[in-house]
Amino acid sequence: MTKSVPQRVFSAVLITLISLSVMFPLAWMAISGFKGKTEVLRSPFQFFPDMWRWDNYSAILADPQFMRAMGVTVVGALIFTALSLTVNTLAAYAFARLEFTGKRFWWVYCLTPMFIPAMAILLTSFMVVSDLGMLDTLAVLIIPGAASAGQMFFIRQFYLGFPIAVEEAALVDGATRWQIFVRVFLPQSAAPFVVMGIASYLAYWNAYVWPVLTITDPDLTQIMQFLGNFRSDRGNDWGLLMAGSTLASLPTIGLLLIFQRFIVNGVRISGIK
Amino acid sequence: MTALDSRVAAPPDPAPDAEPRGGRRAAAARHGRDNRTAYLMIAPMVVLLGIFVFWPLANSVYLSTFKISFYQEPEFVGLDFYQYVLESPRFWESIVVGLYYAVLTVPTGIVIALLLASFIKTLSRRLASYMKVTVYLPAVVSTVVASVLFVFMYQDEGVINWMLSLLNHGPVNWLNDPSYALPAVAVPGIWLSFGVTTLILLAGLLDIPENYYESAQLDGAGFFQRLFKITIPLLKNVLLYLLVTGFTLAIQLFELPLIMTNGGPVDATTTPNLYIFNSFRDLTPYATSFSLTASLMLFVVLGAISLVIFKLVNSDKAIDG
Structure with a gap:
């Protein structure tokens, strides 16, 4: 498409305006982290700090609880991602490729959770994990949410598109379904695994209410829980709070930037296609 | 299903x-x-x-069919709590708040996303991928971070009131004024979610054959004519899907007001789920049974909406092509 000069200028202005307004809150968060206590909400208003100081960032990085929360959350998120991909991919393969008795029933069973709002089972889920003695363990954050109807559905859709001929050739050669799954399907699953893996990672990283309900041990405090507590304990230290929020967002923003192509295309697949 | x-x-x-x-x-x-x-x-x-x-x-x-309290054995009460919930004015008020929030955010979000997607579609490949990542950026930010960040921006001396002061307005006490509090919560709500909506709409737009637009342009159709005569009718299914899923998600909103306002001022931001969540933590007797029942009633409403979604999504692409 060729464009006239005014059109190009118009596009450029629009791109700049949109980028600025979308990114403004994030930029403001990062900038405010560089301001001192007296500066951060000073009147008259000031956009940039008098002096860019690292105090807030270094203070929060030196806080052992913050670093611990980041570390524990990274570990939990990685295990959660691996576990949910395993559980959901196995089921996805079975539903995409195998014929078995009662398939229809289990298919509906595995998809129904998509329509159950979290709030309807929040309290009774809490009772279950408390009866199982899972409170204040990493397991309570990892296991209950691992099975995901949406993720299973997404991967199954992907497997449905695989050519059946390859699988039949392998069956004729005497391969078992497990061998086919491991040798044919898994090596070609990088794209859906990245998209769904990142979705799992984000869901774990950004979770707030469930950790607040189930974790009281300070050693296991999750990063968003830490920020929430920080806000209620020291709500007026905005510079420090913004520095902490910036640092806590960096891992997810970094993931987006690294895997942008997969994620942006993934939305298309996971939409309604 | x-x-x-x-x-x-x-x-x-x-x-x-x-x-x-x-x-x-x-x-x-x-x-x-x-x-x-x-x-x-x-x-x-x-x-x-x-x-x-x-x-x-x-x-x-x-x-939900039992009366549960710390002091007594649970007592079977049948559907009593369902009646209490239906008769509770605060439950209905919270549903009104939820509906108001949905009305504030869902149509606005879709309009913004549609405009953005139409614009991104006109860009070159490289600029388009830059824009896609940019609009998606807020979607990876956690609700907790967004809540804290917007509370900060809404302070009396904060950046939003400063912008208003440039227009000789304010300062507005955003989160403490019952008439502004919910719109103030809606802004981060839209900010967090419009990126995904934009990308879904963009995928839908790219499926519309380019020659439709070309022939419309030859016939002298302007931007808005093309929008209303071609784009919107052909995107009907996608738009319906976004409208209904957006609606069910909006009614379930809960973390933003929990952190930003905790439901106040005077319940102006108490959405149904926040109301239920806060009654879990309530110490009055039978609050547990009450909130369990309320959450199930909401589930019935949402279940009905979800069924409608699937009917709509699978209603086949009657208008396609």
Whole structure:
């Protein structure tokens, strides 16, 4: 498409305006982290700090609880991602490729959770994990949410598109379904695994209410829980709070930037296609 | 769900002559093996969903028929709590707040996303991928961070009131004024979610054949004519999908007001889920049973909406092409 000069200028202005307004809150968060206590909400208003100081960032990085929360959350998120991909991919393969008795029933069973709002089972889920003695363990954050109807559905859709001929050739050669799954399907699953893996990672990283309900041990405090507590304990230290929020967002923003192509295309697949 | 089911492209059984050892017995043996394999493969998911979704759900339904308090044995009361919930003005007020929030955010979000998607579509490949990542950026930010960040921006001396002061307005006490509080919560709500909406709409736009627009342009149709005569009718299914999913998600909103306002001022931002969550933590007797019942009533409403979604999404692309 060729464009006239005014059109190009118009596009450029629009791109700049949109980028600025979308990114403004994030930029403001990062900038405010560089301001001192007296500066951060000073009147008259000031956009940039008098002096860019690292105090807030270094203070929060030196806080052992913050670093611990980041570390524990990274570990939990990685295990959660691996576990949910395993559980959901196995089921996805079975539903995409195998014929078995009662398939229809289990298919509906595995998809129904998509329509159950979290709030309807929040309290009774809490009772279950408390009866199982899972409170204040990493397991309570990892296991209950691992099975995901949406993720299973997404991967199954992907497997449905695989050519059946390859699988039949392998069956004729005497391969078992497990061998086919491991040798044919898994090596070609990088794209859906990245998209769904990142979705799992984000869901774990950004979770707030469930950790607040189930974790009281300070050693296991999750990063968003830490920020929430920080806000209620020291709500007026905005510079420090913004520095902490910036640092806590960096891992997810970094993931987006690294895997942008997969994620942006993934939305298309996971939409309604 | 049955509609989804129909999309299962079951791999056809191979023709008998494809079987090396031939005959029905080999096929039957393979079916038996497949059965065992399939059950082993779905077992982890089935068990996890059973323990952490279906059992809690059944228990919620069961417990909602009991009066539970710390001091007495649970007492069966049948559907009494359902009646209490239906008669509770605060439950209905929270639903009104939820609907108001949905009205504030869903149409606005879709309009913004549609404009953005139409614009991104006109860009070159490189600029388009830059814009896609940019608009998606807020979607990876956590609700907690967004809440804290917007509370900060809404302060009296904060950046938003400063912008207003440039227009000789304000300062507005955003989060403490009942008439501004919910719109103030809606802004981060839109900011967090419009990126995904934009990308879905963009995918829909790219599916519309370019020659439709070309011939419309030849006929002298302007931007808005093309928008209303071509784009919107052809995107009908996508728009309906976004409208209804957006609506169900908006009604379930809960973390933003929990952190930003905790439901205040005077319940102006108490959405249904926040109301239910806060009654879990309420110490008055029977609050547990009450909030369980309220959450189930909401589930019924949302379940009905979800069914509508699937009917709509699968209602086939009657207008396509």
